[in-house]
Amino acid sequence: MTIQLSVAVRNAMLDAIEAAIGTAAIIKLRSGAQPANCAAADAGTVIATIALASDWMGNASAGSKAFSSTPLTDTSADNTGTLAHYRVYASDGTTCGMQGTITATGGGGDMTVDNTSVISGQTINITSWTVNMNGHA
Numbered sequence: 001m002t003i004q005l006s007v008a009v010r011n012a013m014l015d016a017i018e019a020a021i022g023t024a025a026i027i028k029l030r031s032g033a034q035p036a037n038c039a040a041a042d043a044g045t046v047i048a049t050i051a052l053a054s055d056w057m058g059n060a061s062a063g064s065k066a067f068s069s070t071p072l073t074d075t076s077a078d079n080t081g082t083l084a085h086y087r088v089y090a091s092d093g094t095t096c097g098m099q100g101t102i103t104a105t106g107g108g109g110d111m112t113v114d115n116t117s118v119i120s121g122q123t124i125n126i127t128s129w130t131v132n133m134n135g136h137a
């Protein structure tokens with residue numbers, strides 16, 4: 001049997017993400033494979049770090065939620081490497097609330113950036129990021 005959720009329920013669940021992670025969240029773009037889950041230890045090298053605005057996610061609509069504004073930019077990459085996954089942390093920078101894959105724009109990742117091959121000091125732009133809740137309305 002499949003559980004079906006209304007659009008209103010899916011939107012409410014998505015809107016709870018920002019409250020659970022916090023209003024001063026930090027996103028770290030990393031190299032290497034993402035960990036098995038958010039409770040697992042960090043993996044890969046931090047290539048870029050971006051402090052998110054206090055209202056960093058837009059309101060959910062039609063079972064989908066995105067950053068409140070893109071591009072999000074790090075004007076000086078922390079390290080050289082190939083971006084592969086991201087983790088969104090609470091304001092402490094260590095409590096992971098969400099993670100996913102990164103690809104170049106058009107590559108189909110959970111998050112897309114303008115360039116996955118980064119040199120230390122380079123500008124990095126997050127071009128899109130969306131969370132979808134599948135379910136039947």
